[in-house]
Amino acid sequence: MVSASPQRRYVQVAVPVPLYGLFDYAVPADSRVPEAGCRLQLRFGHRELIGICCGTIDQPATAADKIREYQACLDSEPVIPASLMHLLQRASQYYHHPLGDVLATALPTALMQGRAVDEGGRSLWRLTQQGREEPLEALQRAPKQRAIVAVLRESDGYCDAGSLSARFENWRSSVKALIEKEWLEAISLPPERSAVVRPGPELNEEQRAAVDGVPSEQGFSTTLLRGVTGSGKTEVYFRWIERCLAQGRQALVLVPEIGLTPQLLERFSQRFEANLVVLHSGMTDLERLRSWQLAAAGRAHIVLGTRSALFTPMPALGLIVIDEEHDASFKQQEGFRYHARDLAALRAQAEAIPLILGTATPSFESHHNVRQGRYRELRLSQRAGGARPPIIRMVDARQHRSGSPLSHSLDRAVEQHLAAGNQVMLFLNRRGYAPTLICPQCGWHSDCERCDAHMTLHFQPSVLRCHHCGSEQRPPPHCPSCGHRNLQHQGQGTEQLTMFLEERFPEATISRIDRDSTRRKGSLEAELKKVQRGEVDMLVGTQMLAKGHHFPSVTLVGVLDCDRGLFSADFKATEHMAQLILQVAGRAGRADKPGEVLIQSTQPDHPLMHCLITQGYEAFTQQALKERQVLGLPPFGFAALLRAESVEREAAMRFLQSLCPASPDGDVQWLGPIPSPMERRAGRYRAQLLLLSQNRKALHVVLAGLVHTIQQQGSIKNVRWSLDVDPTNTL
Ligand code: ADP
Ligand code: ZN
Ligand code: ZN
Numbered sequence: 001m002v003s004a005s006p007q008r009r010y011v012q013v014a015v016p017v018p019l020y021g022l023f024d025y026a027v028p029a030d031s032r033v034p035e036a037g038c039r040l041q042l043r044f045g046h047r048e049l050i051g052i053c054c055g056t057i058d059q060p061a062t063a064a065d066k067i068r069e070y071q072a073c074l075d076s077e078p079v080i081p082a083s084l085m086h087l088l089q090r091a092s093q094y095y096h097h098p099l100g101d102v103l104a105t106a107l108p109t110a111l112m113q114g115r116a117v118d119e120g121g122r123s124l125w126r127l128t129q130q131g132r133e134e135p136l137e138a139l140q141r142a143p144k145q146r147a148i149v150a151v152l153r154e155s156d157g158y159c160d161a162g163s164l165s166a167r168f169e170n171w172r173s174s175v176k177a178l179i180e181k182e183w184l185e186a187i188s189l190p191p192e193r194s195a196v197v198r199p200g201p202e203l204n205e206e207q208r209a210a211v212d213g214v215p216s217e218q219g220f221s222t223t224l225l226r227g228v229t230g231s232g233k234t235e236v237y238f239r240w241i242e243r244c245l246a247q248g249r250q251a252l253v254l255v256p257e258i259g260l261t262p263q264l265l266e267r268f269s270q271r272f273e274a275n276l277v278v279l280h281s282g283m284t285d286l287e288r289l290r291s292w293q294l295a296a297a298g299r300a301h302i303v304l305g306t307r308s309a310l311f312t313p314m315p316a317l318g319l320i321v322i323d324e325e326h327d328a329s330f331k332q333q334e335g336f337r338y339h340a341r342d343l344a345a346l347r348a349q350a351e352a353i354p355l356i357l358g359t360a361t362p363s364f365e366s367h368h369n370v371r372q373g374r375y376r377e378l379r380l381s382q383r384a385g386g387a388r389p390p391i392i393r394m395v396d397a398r399q400h401r402s403g404s405p406l407s408h409s410l411d412r413a414v415e416q417h418l419a420a421g422n423q424v425m426l427f428l429n430r431r432g433y434a435p436t437l438i439c440p441q442c443g444w445h446s447d448c449e450r451c452d453a454h455m456t457l458h459f460q461p462s463v464l465r466c467h468h469c470g471s472e473q474r475p476p477p478h479c480p481s482c483g484h485r486n487l488q489h490q491g492q493g494t495e496q497l498t499m500f501l502e503e504r505f506p507e508a509t510i511s512r513i514d515r516d517s518t519r520r521k522g523s524l525e526a527e528l529k530k531v532q533r534g535e536v537d538m539l540v541g542t543q544m545l546a547k548g549h550h551f552p553s554v555t556l557v558g559v560l561d562c563d564r565g566l567f568s569a570d571f572k573a574t575e576h577m578a579q580l581i582l583q584v585a586g587r588a589g590r591a592d593k594p595g596e597v598l599i600q601s602t603q604p605d606h607p608l609m610h611c612l613i614t615q616g617y618e619a620f621t622q623q624a625l626k627e628r629q630v631l632g633l634p635p636f637g638f639a640a641l642l643r644a645e646s647v648e649r650e651a652a653m654r655f656l657q658s659l660c661p662a663s664p665d666g667d668v669q670w671l672g673p674i675p676s677p678m679e680r681r682a683g684r685y686r687a688q689l690l691l692l693s694q695n696r697k698a699l700h701v702v703l704a705g706l707v708h709t710i711q712q713q714g715s716i717k718n719v720r721w722s723l724d725v726d727p728t729n730t731l
Pocket of ligand 3: 453
């Protein structure tokens with residue numbers, strides 16, 4: 001037992017567990033007190049975990065003799081610098097999410113697993129080509145060297161002192177020998193250098209005005225760069241980045257999950273001869289750690305990443321750019337449900353630097369913030385380089401030849417554009433062959449056993465697959481319920497559409513791009529290259545096609561299923577649908593060839609759609625916002641969604657009901673609880689409670705109270721819950 005003495009020192013630690021609050025630990029007697037932001041290895045209950053020191057405390061809340069010592073401090077310098085720690089603490093409060101989990105989300109996985117930060121001359125080593133390929137027999141007489149190489153070949157080929165010490169004793173001489181034999185090479189931080197920026201095209205007037213619209217003297221501001229697709233927004237970002245680098249500062253650029261394409265990377269590296277690092281989910285943990293180190297050491301000039309790259313320490317950060325700011329992937333949909341755009345605004349404010357939000361189709365929040373005078377707005381109204389805007393038309397999906405997924409007008413247009421030697425892109429946001437299989441005799445549906453959803457029929461390979469829980473089964477040869485032999489598929493997926501088109505346009509080469517067709521690593525890039533080289537006449541795809549790609553020869557875009565967005569229970573569905581339609585439309589006619597966009601709908605006269613097509617996105621936004629205003633929905637009010645789920649029917653509903661006050665006070669509306677629109681998913685019953693208020697503060701007081709009450713109750717048997725502040729998806 002540890003005896004309490006006046007000299008003992010204590011720290012408060014954020015631990016990555018789903019519990020609120022910090023935990024007190026004692027500093028081991030012979031250690032120095034760690035700085036806030038350093039990692040501590042510790043025992044929590046019976047588990048070994050890594051927590052983050054959040055500061056010292058004189059009087060621990062727990063009795064001094066009950067407090068444990070942590071085992072070790074892993075860092076000599078904080079891995080989370082003070083400014084970032086402050087941001088994450090505010091985020092933890094705003095999203096009502098435990099700080100330990102917030103910090104764990106913000107740090108690279110490798111660091112939370114105890115990897116060493118490569119600092120103070122510490123190195124990473126990696127296998128050379130020889131080290132990867134030479135037969136191991138060559139190391140016959142050096143068993144330890146051989147063992148080290150064998151281990152590295154099994155993993156990603158990188159190691160550091162920490163990982164070697166964990167497996168080998170006295171490994172240093174072996175590593176040295178391997179470096180001499182050129183089987184291993186040390187990689188350390190690249191030398192400091194200044195970035196060289198190659199010249200870009202001469203800016204047009206609007207672009208120049210936009211560049212000048214953000215004053216170069218430092219200071220916080222948020223700017224919405226509203227520019228139609230192809231208007232040269234990226235060129236404008238480049239000038240701002242250039243200016244930032246010239247001041248000796250670092251730039252952070254966030255792009256959507258599927259926007260970080262090889263094309264974009266190439267564009268950046270062609271323009272900037274600089275230390276450019278990327279951060280995205282397709283990288284290994286060590287690759288991510290490497291990028292993080294370079295950024296945190298101030299050596300990376302530009303960090304280009306997806307959502308969580310926002311939390312990268314950058315000591316000389318001078319600019320944040322968020323491209324496609326409306327994109328849904330900036331909101332995390334599980335665990336710590338933060339919005340990278342909203343936290344970027346906090347970070348930019350704290351660091352007193354400009355934040356740029358670029359898009360052709362601003363989120364309603366950003367549009368509203370401009371109207372409220374909180375954001376500055378700059379516009380690019382014309383396509384750069386002379387390309388003309390596409391012509392968009394609605395066509396009636398009900399007028400088609402029987403069995404054809406294409407309406408008469410779309411069919412004719414495809415024919416014409418192909419005959420003219422151009423490329424055609426058809427967009428259907430549903431993969432697989434058909435969304436469901438049914439029995440015409442008894443009405444049986446291919447329902448998932450674990451979800452309230454149909455299983456999708458896939459043709460190659462032939463399988464019924466649930467897109468919600470991943471369950472799979474062989475398509476039954478006859479109806480499982482009545483034995484009828486002719487089961488029929490209903491609806492269209494990309495697979496079926498492709499097969500139809502192959503028959504309808506036998507001369508055309510067709511490429512399908514969706515999550516199924518691009519599962520293999522590198523296959524998406526290969527397919528896109530084919531399109532670019534003109535080896536493909538027709539492209540069929542899901543929303544994977546909507547963003548970031550540049551298809552200069554596509555002159556016709558057809559959208560086949562825009563109706564789903566109009567009749568969804570989610571209040572954001574129409575907004576997302578309009579953004580998607582314009583994104584897809586923006587793929588057409590970007591170069592010298594004018595584009596045509598046909599949107600097929602069973603409701604071609606729907607007033608919102610009509611407004612979007614005839615008057616444009618801004619008029620559409622204003623009209624759609626009127627509906628939200630009447631209902632007090634965001635951005636006019638503030639929302640939070642409390643979700644619960646349980647394997648037991650009713651338990652989630654009961655849990656949420658138990659939290660609702662008998663007589664709610666006037667400032668916050670309690671809507672629900674209701675069973676979620678898809679009540680059962682992956683075998684769990686789900687329910688939700690929506691809280692709405694015109695008063696952000698009042699809402700957050702209620703949320704804090706809710707979280708407190710739930711914590712007080714202790715764990716509720718069989719119920720999992722989560723809180724989503726500012727939800728972007730209410731399904
Ligand atoms: P956005 O990001 O708005 O979609 P991009 O920056 O990708 O637009 O520009 C679209 C195309 O126009 C690119 O090929 C780009 O190189 C070109 N471009 C941009 N600005 C100019 C300019 N001022 N003069 C000539 N071409 C330009
Ligand atoms: Zn049947
Ligand atoms: Zn399922």
